Amino acid sequence: MKKVFVAGGGIGGTIAANRLAERLKPEVDKEDVSITVFDKSENHVFQPSQLLVGMGLENPADIVKNERELLNPKVRLLNGKAGEITKIDVQNHSFVTSDGKSHEYDYAVISTGSTLDWEMVPGLKEEMHTVWDMDGAVQTRNLIRNFTGGTVVFNVARLPHKCPVGPLEETLMLEDYLKRKGLKEKTELVYTYPVAGVFGIPNVNKVMTKIFEQRGIRVISPFTVKAVDPQAKTIESNEGEKIKYDLLLGVPPHMGTKVVGDSAIGDRRNWIPTDKNSLQMKDHSNVYVMGDTTDIPISKAGSTADFESYTVAENITSEIRGNESRKMYDGSVFCFIATGFDTATYIRFNYANPPVPPPPSTIHWWAKLAYNKLYWSLTAKAVV
Amino acid sequence: MTEVSFTLYKSIDLTGSSCAGVIGELSGVYEELRQGEYVEVLIGADSDKKDLYAWASRVGAKIMKDEKVDKGFRLEVARPK
Numbered sequence A: 001m002k003k004v005f006v007a008g009g010g011i012g013g014t015i016a017a018n019r020l021a022e023r024l025k026p027e028v029d030k031e032d033v034s035i036t037v038f039d040k041s042e043n044h045v046f047q048p049s050q051l052l053v054g055m056g057l058e059n060p061a062d063i064v065k066n067e068r069e070l071l072n073p074k075v076r077l078l079n080g081k082a083g084e085i086t087k088i089d090v091q092n093h094s095f096v097t098s099d100g101k102s103h104e105y106d107y108a109v110i111s112t113g114s115t116l117d118w119e120m121v122p123g124l125k126e127e128m129h130t131v132w133d134m135d136g137a138v139q140t141r142n143l144i145r146n147f148t149g150g151t152v153v154f155n156v157a158r159l160p161h162k163c164p165v166g167p168l169e170e171t172l173m174l175e176d177y178l179k180r181k182g183l184k185e186k187t188e189l190v191y192t193y194p195v196a197g198v199f200g201i202p203n204v205n206k207v208m209t210k211i212f213e214q215r216g217i218r219v220i221s222p223f224t225v226k227a228v229d230p231q232a233k234t235i236e237s238n239e240g241e242k243i244k245y246d247l248l249l250g251v252p253p254h255m256g257t258k259v260v261g262d263s264a265i266g267d268r269r270n271w272i273p274t275d276k277n278s279l280q281m282k283d284h285s286n287v288y289v290m291g292d293t294t295d296i297p298i299s300k301a302g303s304t305a306d307f308e309s310y311t312v313a314e315n316i317t318s319e320i321r322g323n324e325s326r327k328m329y330d331g332s333v334f335c336f337i338a339t340g341f342d343t344a345t346y347i348r349f350n351y352a353n354p355p356v357p358p359p360p361s362t363i364h365w366w367a368k369l370a371y372n373k374l375y376w377s378l379t380a381k382a383v384v
Numbered sequence B: 001m002t003e004v005s006f007t008l009y010k011s012i013d014l015t016g017s018s019c020a021g022v023i024g025e026l027s028g029v030y031e032e033l034r035q036g037e038y039v040e041v042l043i044g045a046d047s048d049k050k051d052l053y054a055w056a057s058r059v060g061a062k063i064m065k066d067e068k069v070d071k072g073f074r075l076e077v078a079r080p081k
């Protein structure tokens, strides 16, 4: 029997496991192939909706589901200590789990996501409120509800981070909220970003910078945060700026997961060296890497993981069946960008074709909400 | 004067579109570099090269090599200190 292991049952791992189960149905039914997902948690959080939780538009309970319910019944799931991987041994083709067991695989898919590296910047953890984790999203919602005016600084600490368009969305939604609440005149909104402008892709930067200007949001960039002083309530950059804030929101530095570091299979930030087209781990052709975990210079986004899952599932299927055909990932990404509480735009691009966002509209806003809702029944289950 | 020799940390291909952009991706990797190491960077456009030089002078990175290759340009960006 060929064993396919999936490390991580988040967005990437769940979609990949379901797509594999569907592609390899005859082999799985005959028990010639088994697919197993390992995750320390039994819950699956749809992280994109944490932004909506932070803005008070979604309940935390509605963005979490039981992982078992999302997986094809033929996919095995290991949770808790049995599912928490402590070592990925790519030399010996095995996972070691917290319960002390070692499991051998023929093919591995690594999609363990990213973590927040609060320690990188002194003072950041005490002061920054972030929707990039679930507790932070709830905290942000409460703080915004009770906010009565002052200086709000939004800071992106480092690149890359997951959901690259998220900072644009949170800032523009907050501006819209303040306007609706009659607090705009009493508030200065400051956006700080590590590279010049408000976003890394020139076309998108141009469009979004104009929107920020029209909405009266002050931009200070490049701004690479050096330290936050919780007493003085100031945020300071390597470039020499120091800003006083009343409320500090933002995105902490990201890195790959601990298990990648402990297994010595990543770079210094625990991103795994990955071929940008085949998605195979460099020098380990039976290991595929997807989602936030790769070191590929591409958006760390759920949509990226979804597009990548076609390549991963197709190529493992071909290898198991002894076919020569291979599918290459072309760098496809699709992200909606909320520009307020009822408008959005989007970007769709790949390695070769940069995006041009269309003018914001309510249609794209409703499409964003619909996409989030359909995640559970369509995207996660790899129906599309 | 002694010649300092730099060692390669990693290579990154920034010829495709990426949300962080060339400078966003490169500055992330540059922070991982230790003194005396360099990163090999592939970029596609002339405008990216201009941005890269401006960024390098701002952060004190040393551009050790800059050559034309099939896909665009190949640069070696080092951290001298």
Ligand SMILES: Cc1cc2nc3c(=O)[nH]c(=O)nc-3n(C[C@H](O)[C@H](O)[C@H](O)COP(=O)(O)OP(=O)(O)OC[C@H]3O[C@@H](n4cnc5c(N)ncnc54)[C@H](O)[C@@H]3O)c2cc1C
Binding pocket: A007, A008, A009, A010, A011, A012, A013, A038, A039, A040, A041, A046, A047, A048, A049, A050, A051, A083, A084, A085, A086, A111, A112, A113, A114, A131, A132, A133, A162, A163, A166, A257, A259, A290, A291, A292, A293, A300, A301, A302, A303, A304, A305, A334, A335, A336
């Ligand atoms: C606020 C916010 C808004 C976002 N908005 C969007 C959006 O609009 N569009 C979009 O496309 N993306 C968006 N994203 C990004 C998206 O959520 C991530 O890029 C995506 O979840 C990455 O998928 P993944 O499979 O790589 O990692 P994850 O979904 O994070 O899954 C990783 C899984 O691995 C498990 N794991 C980790 N370590 C271990 C271990 N040692 N053993 C076992 N299991 C382990 C974790 O428990 C987790 O279940 C957003 C993210 C945030 C935070």
